[in-house]
Amino acid sequence: MxxxxxxxxxxxxxxxxxxxxxxxxxxxxxxxxxxxxxxxxxxxxxxxxxxxxxxxxxxxxxxxxxxxxxxxxxxxxxxxxxxxxxxxxxxxxxxxxxGEMASAPPPGMSKPAPRVKGAKGEAAPAAEAPAQPLLPLGEVRVVVNRLSENHADMLRAALRDLGDARRILDPSQGR
Known part of the structure; x- marks a missing residue:
């Protein structure tokens, strides 16, 4: 019923x-x-x-x-x-x-990230990946792998914004 x-x-x-x-x-x-x-x-x-x-x-x-x-x-x-x-x-x-991420697909709808290859070409286990040190202030290293140009531009802009925020928040870095 x-x-x-x-x-x-x-x-x-x-x-x-x-x-x-x-x-x-x-x-x-x-x-x-x-x-x-x-x-x-x-x-x-x-x-x-x-x-x-x-x-x-x-x-x-x-x-x-x-x-x-x-x-x-x-x-x-x-x-x-x-x-x-x-x-x-x-x-x-x-x-x-x-916002900028409005063009991004909803959660669960994007493709999985590509696997990172080890030194000999085999898939590197995620747990064994070495921690990367922070880059010196002002140095920007951009590695884009299978991203659309739009998403790559958004990431570059975010990195610039983070660098600016770091300079503002860390007085020892100077302006």
Whole structure:
């Protein structure tokens, strides 16, 4: 027998509807203050239909759109829970991520990094890779391996910014 759309859902029913494990819902409660299921004796959770809609929006932003938890928290703060719930219902097209990394693929959608070859051409184990010392200030060594030119440019800009920050924060380096 199927429940009415207005009926409350247990955590197992909500998790099944959202296709996420129950522990994920409990974790999201710790990260998103807007998720407030009713709790009965023994701590049993009951999710209102509005809670489930909000959870669907959070799931969509995290898993489909590639936002981080912090990014979804920012959206909830700026646009509110009704916006996120609208995303979950498919009524609202979520805004695209801002910033330089907006062109990067969402988490889990990028290709794995190429394996590093050892001195004799065999794959070097990650645990045995020697630690690289910091480069002297002002020296920039750029090694680009199978990156798009756009991503390589973003990395170069980030390295310049880090060098500038290092000069500002470390008084012994001088200006």
């Amino acid at each position: 199927e429940k009415s759309p207005d009926a409350f859902r247990t955590i197992s029913e909500a998790a099944e509807e959202l296709d996420v494990p129950q522990h994920v819902l409990r974790f999201w409660e710790t990260r998103f203050s807007q998720i407030k299921p009713m709790k009965r004796a023994g701590g049993r959770r009951y999710y209102r239909p509005a809670d489930v809609e909000l959870l669907k929006g959070i799931r969509s932003l995290l898993y489909r759109e590639g936002y981080t938890i912090r990014g979804v928290q920012k959206i909830l703060k700026e646009d509110g829970a009704s916006y996120v719930a609208g995303v979950g219902r498919g009524e609202i097209e979520p805004r695209k991520r801002e």
